[in-house]
Amino acid sequence: MRNPALESYDARRAAYDLKKLRAKSLLKKVTMSHRCFLPPESVRPVGALVTIREKLLRPILAGVGKPKQGQTQKLEYP
Numbered sequence: 747m748r749n750p751a752l753e754s755y756d757a758r759r760a761a762y763d764l765k766k767l768r769a770k771s772l773l774k775k776v777t778m779s780h781r782c783f784l785p786p787e788s789v790r791p792v793g794a795l796v797t798i799r800e801k802l803l804r805p806i807l808a809g810v811g812k813p814k815q816g817q818t819q820k821l822e823y824p
């Protein structure tokens with residue numbers, strides 16, 4: 747199943763995201779491994795970040811630049 751929205755999400759972007767979460771101490775690296783884990787105290791903040799992105803930011807950014815339905819743009823000249 748290919749999602750067109752995820753096609754631009756490559757390994758470099760994933761590495762950047764993991765690095766950012768580790769810098770904010772939301773992810774911890776497993777010793778002697780390339781793996782990371784989510785500590786119990788980080789579950790809430792990470793869940794909040796995902797919810798904000800999906801429910802708030804994406805709809806706002808999707809509507810930027812589009813006129814509202816039924817609204818015509820008036821150009822006023824001085």
